[in-house]
Amino acid sequence: MSQQRGYKRSWKNLLINKRYQLRFTLFMAGLAAVLMTALGWWVIRVADEATTVAKSRARGTVCPPSAAQAAAKAAEAAAAVRAPAAPALVAPAPPKADPVAGEPATGEPTADDADRKVQLDESSMTLTEEVAPPPPPGPPPPSAEEQARMNAAHAACEASIDRKLDAIEHNRSMIVLVLIVSGVLLTVGLALFGIKMTHKVAGPLHKVTLYLAKLRDGRYDKVYDLRKGDQLVEFYEHFKHAHAGVVTMEQADVERIKAALDAAVADGVLDRSPEAKTAAAALRTVLERKEASLG
Numbered sequence: 001m002s003q004q005r006g007y008k009r010s011w012k013n014l015l016i017n018k019r020y021q022l023r024f025t026l027f028m029a030g031l032a033a034v035l036m037t038a039l040g041w042w043v044i045r046v047a048d049e050a051t052t053v054a055k056s057r058a059r060g061t062v063c064p065p066s067a068a069q070a071a072a073k074a075a076e077a078a079a080a081v082r083a084p085a086a087p088a089l090v091a092p093a094p095p096k097a098d099p100v101a102g103e104p105a106t107g108e109p110t111a112d113d114a115d116r117k118v119q120l121d122e123s124s125m126t127l128t129e130e131v132a133p134p135p136p137p138g139p140p141p142p143s144a145e146e147q148a149r150m151n152a153a154h155a156a157c158e159a160s161i162d163r164k165l166d167a168i169e170h171n172r173s174m175i176v177l178v179l180i181v182s183g184v185l186l187t188v189g190l191a192l193f194g195i196k197m198t199h200k201v202a203g204p205l206h207k208v209t210l211y212l213a214k215l216r217d218g219r220y221d222k223v224y225d226l227r228k229g230d231q232l233v234e235f236y237e238h239f240k241h242a243h244a245g246v247v248t249m250e251q252a253d254v255e256r257i258k259a260a261l262d263a264a265v266a267d268g269v270l271d272r273s274p275e276a277k278t279a280a281a282a283l284r285t286v287l288e289r290k291e292a293s294l295g
Helices: 019-057 067-083 111-115 142-216 233-267 274-294
Strands: 088-090 126-129
Touching: 019 142, 111 142, 142 233, 233 274
Parallel strands: none
Antiparallel strands: none
């Protein structure tokens, strides 16, 4: 039959051995916090880079022009077409050499160039202006319905870009929030779990310490089983068997002392010998103490 008592753990009594439990728990929770901080820094850095790239792509989306933008582009194109062309300078063609007459080509020096003198009698340069063709007629201005459609399409595109930017920023904020919440929950959870698990080790040790203190004072209380989930079960069972062995020895001593006293009384030794009577009184004191220790 099990000797388990109906006792449940209380969160107020979890810190039995504060030095051991808090040292182990704080080390585990601190290490988790450091690792989560390093991981969060790296994830946020990557998220910032991805957010920047995504925003650049969203801002690079080309939206259809509005009516005002289309009219401005058409005016710029018409102004560029109507701009007059610059007059071209046409120089007279240089004279060609006559191979029959033996005249050298212009620009080719001969042996008699050193004795010749060049005299420019007359030169002329003619400015000719190219007449640009008339510009083609521009497209007719859009109607009011077409302008409204263009403005609506442009506004819808701009709104879509704004929504994309807001969604990108929201996703980044969610990543940061999830990292922070996960880090806090992990650290707190590990702290609570560490206290709970160390209590399952500190509890049996504390229990053994209490029983040993009672043994020191000569009290042999009943050793109850560990609670469900406690650690150090094998160690506690060894202690429990040792405690039971000591109790058995004490009970045997009680029985022997009782038998010795009964034999002395029956033989009448206590009436004949004062020394035997004193020894018997001492044995009765020991017997009372042992019976009291066994409860």
